[in-house]
Amino acid sequence: xxxxxxxxxxxATVLLLRSTALSSLATRGLVVDALAFxxxxxxxxHGDLWGSSFGFFLGLVADVDAARWxxxxxxxxxxxxxxxxxxxxxxxxxxxxxQFALLAIVTLVHQVWSSAFELGGGAAAAPxxxxxxxxxxxxxxxxxxxxxxxxxxxxxxxxxxxxxGTASQD
Amino acid sequence: MVATYAALSVFLLVxxxxxxxxxxxxxxxxxxxxxxxxxxxxxxxxxxxxxxTDLHQRIAQLEWENQQLRIQGVENRxxxxxxxxxxxxxxxxxxxxxxxxxxxxxxxxxxxxAGQREGVHAGDAxxxxxxxxxxxxxxxxxxxxxxxxxxPNQAIACEVESTGVNGILRxxxxxxxxxxxxxxxxxxxxxxxxxxxxxDLSLRFPRAIPVGRVRHIAQEASxxxxxxxxxxxxxxxxxxxxxxTPGPTPPDSTGLPRPHTxxxxxxxxxxxxxxxxAPHARGARGAHGARR
Numbered sequence: 001x002x003x004x005x006x007x008x009x010x011x012a013t014v015l016l017l018r019s020t021a022l023s024s025l026a027t028r029g030l031v032v033d034a035l036a037f038x039x040x041x042x043x044x045x046h047g048d049l050w051g052s053s054f055g056f057f058l059g060l061v062a063d064v065d066a067a068r069w070x071x072x073x074x075x076x077x078x079x080x081x082x083x084x085x086x087x088x089x090x091x092x093x094x095x096x097x098x099q100f101a102l103l104a105i106v107t108l109v110h111q112v113w114s115s116a117f118e119l120g121g122g123a124a125a126a127p128x129x130x131x132x133x134x135x136x137x138x139x140x141x142x143x144x145x146x147x148x149x150x151x152x153x154x155x156x157x158x159x160x161x162x163x164x165g166t167a168s169q170d
Numbered sequence: 171m172v173a174t175y176a177a178l179s180v181f182l183l184v185x186x187x188x189x190x191x192x193x194x195x196x197x198x199x200x201x202x203x204x205x206x207x208x209x210x211x212x213x214x215x216x217x218x219x220x221x222x223t224d225l226h227q228r229i230a231q232l233e234w235e236n237q238q239l240r241i242q243g244v245e246n247r248x249x250x251x252x253x254x255x256x257x258x259x260x261x262x263x264x265x266x267x268x269x270x271x272x273x274x275x276x277x278x279x280x281x282x283x284a285g286q287r288e289g290v291h292a293g294d295a296x297x298x299x300x301x302x303x304x305x306x307x308x309x310x311x312x313x314x315x316x317x318x319x320x321x322p323n324q325a326i327a328c329e330v331e332s333t334g335v336n337g338i339l340r341x342x343x344x345x346x347x348x349x350x351x352x353x354x355x356x357x358x359x360x361x362x363x364x365x366x367x368x369x370d371l372s373l374r375f376p377r378a379i380p381v382g383r384v385r386h387i388a389q390e391a392s393x394x395x396x397x398x399x400x401x402x403x404x405x406x407x408x409x410x411x412x413x414x415t416p417g418p419t420p421p422d423s424t425g426l427p428r429p430h431t432x433x434x435x436x437x438x439x440x441x442x443x444x445x446x447x448a449p450h451a452r453g454a455r456g457a458h459g460a461r462r
Contacts, residue, residue, distance in 0.1 A: 016206065019272055064198070067272075070182045071180065071181070079172065
C-alpha cells in the first residue's frame with residue numbers, strides 16, 4: 001500500500017511542477033524533463049514492474065493533458081521505466097555517475113521520441129528539436145543528479161539501497 | 171506487464187484521436203486547480219513586487235497619453251458623425267488567471283481560472299494588455315482551457331495595421347518555433363516594425379486586437395508568397411493574468427457565420443438592393459466578403 005501512496009504522490013508532484021514552474025522555464029528555453037527524472041527515480045527504487053506501471057500511468061496523464069498523440073509518452077515511459085527497473089538490480093544505484101548516466105539516457109530517448117511527433121512530415125525542424133533534446137538531457141541529468149545528492153545528504157541515508165547488498169564506492 | 175502497456179500505448183496512438191478525453195482534462199483541471207494556485211503564489215508575489223515599480227511609471231505615462239486621447243476621441247467622434255459612420259464599440263473583457271500551461275515542445279495550451287459560470291465560453295478570444303494570446307477551446311463550469319498562439323492547429327486571419335495587408339498567422343516549428351504571417355503576396359509591401367492586428371476577415375477573433383510586430387521578411391520556399399516573421403505582442407513566457415472577450419456572433423440569417431467588428435452597429439439595416447456585380451455597400455475591402 002505504501003508504494004501506491006508514493007506512486008500517486010510523486011505522479012501528482014511531477015505533473016503539478018510540469019504544468020507550472022517547469023513550463024515557465026521551458027518558454028525561456030530551459031527544459032527540465034520532470035517525467036524522465038521521476039521515471040528514473042521510481043524505477044531505480046522499485047524495479048521493473050513498478051517502473052513500467054509508473055511510466056505508463058504518468059505518460060498517459062501527460063498525453064491526456066497534451067490533448068494530442070494519446071499514447072506517445074505512455075509508450076516511451078513504460079518501456080524506459082521497465083528498462084531502468086531491470087538495470088536497477090545490477091547497477092550501483094547510489095552512485096552519482098550512474099544516476100547522471102541513467103538520467104541523461106532516459107531524458108535523451110524520451111525527448112527524441114516525443115519531439116519526433118512534432119516534425120510533421122518535414123525534417124527542417126530536426127536540428128532545433130535535436131538541440132533542444134540535448135539541452136534538456138544535460139539540464140535534467142545535471143539538476144537531477146544534484147537534487148538526488150542533496151536529498152541523500154539531507155536524509156543521511158541511501159535513497160535506493162545497495163544492489164546485492166554491496167557498498168557504494170561513491 | 172510491460173508488453174501489455176506497450177500494446178495499449180500503440181493501440182492508443184492509432185485510435186487516440188477518436189477517444190473523448192475532454193472530460194478527463196476537465197477532471198484533471200478541477201483536481202489540480204487548488205495546487206496550481208498554491209505553487210504559483212510564491213512566483214506571483216515576487217513578480218508583483220517587481221511589477222509594482224514598472225506599473226507606477228506606466229500609470230504616469232498612460233495618464234499623459236490619456237489626456238491626448240481624450241482630445242482625439244472627441245475629434246474622432248465628430249468626424250465619424252460627419253461621415254455618418256457607426257460609433258466604436260469596446261470589447262467586453264472578463265479577467266481570468268492562467269493556472270497552468272501544457273504542451274510539447276513549447277506550451278501550446280493554458281488552463282484558465284474561470285469557466286461557463288463566470289461567462290467564459292469556448293470560442294472566446296484570450297488576450298492580455300499587450301495583445302492576443304489565444305482562444306478558449308474548452309469551457310467547464312469553473313475552469314476552461316485555451317489554445318495559445320503557439321498551437322500548430324491555430325490559424326488566425328491578420329492584417330498589417332497601417333496598410334491593411336492581409337495574411338494568415340501560423341506557428342512554424344521549422345527551424346525553430348516562430349510566428350509567421352503567411353499567404354502574403356509578393357506584391358504587398360510590408361516593413362519591419364509594422365504592427366500586425368487581427369483582421370476583420372477573421373471568423374474567430376474580434377478585429378484590431380494587437381498580435382505582434384513584423385520582425386523579419388523573407389520569400390516562401392515556393393517563391394510566390396512572402397514569409398513574414400512576427401514578434402508576438404503578448405509575452406507568452408509571462409502569462410499570469412489575461413482577459414477573455416466573446417468570439418464572433420452566431421450565424422446570421424444567411425446561415426453564414428460572421429465576426430463581431432467594433433466599427434459595426436449593433437443591428438445592421440438590410441442593405442439596399444444593388445445591381446449584380448455592384449461593389450459592396452461597406453467599401454472596397456468587403457468586410458463580410460471571403461471569410462477565412
